[in-house]
Amino acid sequence: MLDSPSNTTEAHLPNEIVYADNIDFIGNQPMNVKKIEETLKVHKLKINVDKTEHTSVRKHSEEWKTSKKVGSLLGSKEDIEQRKHLSNIALNKMEQMWHRADKTKQRTRIKLYNTLERSVLLVLYNCGTWALTKTDEEKLDSFHRKQLRRVLGI
Numbered sequence: 001m002l003d004s005p006s007n008t009t010e011a012h013l014p015n016e017i018v019y020a021d022n023i024d025f026i027g028n029q030p031m032n033v034k035k036i037e038e039t040l041k042v043h044k045l046k047i048n049v050d051k052t053e054h055t056s057v058r059k060h061s062e063e064w065k066t067s068k069k070v071g072s073l074l075g076s077k078e079d080i081e082q083r084k085h086l087s088n089i090a091l092n093k094m095e096q097m098w099h100r101a102d103k104t105k106q107r108t109r110i111k112l113y114n115t116l117e118r119s120v121l122l123v124l125y126n127c128g129t130w131a132l133t134k135t136d137e138e139k140l141d142s143f144h145r146k147q148l149r150r151v152l153g154i
Contacts, residue, residue, distance in 0.1 A: 076130040083127075084143055087120045091147055098151050106152060113151045 037047055055067040055074070065075025073079040097104055097112065132140070148154075 072127075076132065077136070079127075080130065080136065080140065083120060087117050087143075087147065090117045090120050091150065098153065109151050110148075113148065117147060117151075 040046060053067060055064050057064045062075070065073065065078045067074050073082050091098075091113075094112065094116065098109065130136075
């Protein structure tokens, strides 16, 4: 009898468990978090207050640029600088590999760079939303070439 519920623990489990992440509530008035919590509770959802961040965007304030969304800073220039910093950290961790040109093939070093450092710099979430000027693009290209020269020992 597959159609009838059994008396086991499985019969008391919900039909589906849904996990929602990275949800934004946007408005031009400060939101009542309690009201949002109550509304979500009706649908058996809850807010993880430890991971919740409140960001206010004001006309003459630039604080929002240093707020994070899915690991990226909201301000383009701030996010680029943060990624360059993280990319340098990743590159430094592989320092011994880059100095072993005689033991590690150039092709292998480039693959490692593309997998480890370049992914930190360019391939992560939200880089498609950056508002880059031509100068910003040139600086980013210059940084990338500098890292490649370091990897290749040039």
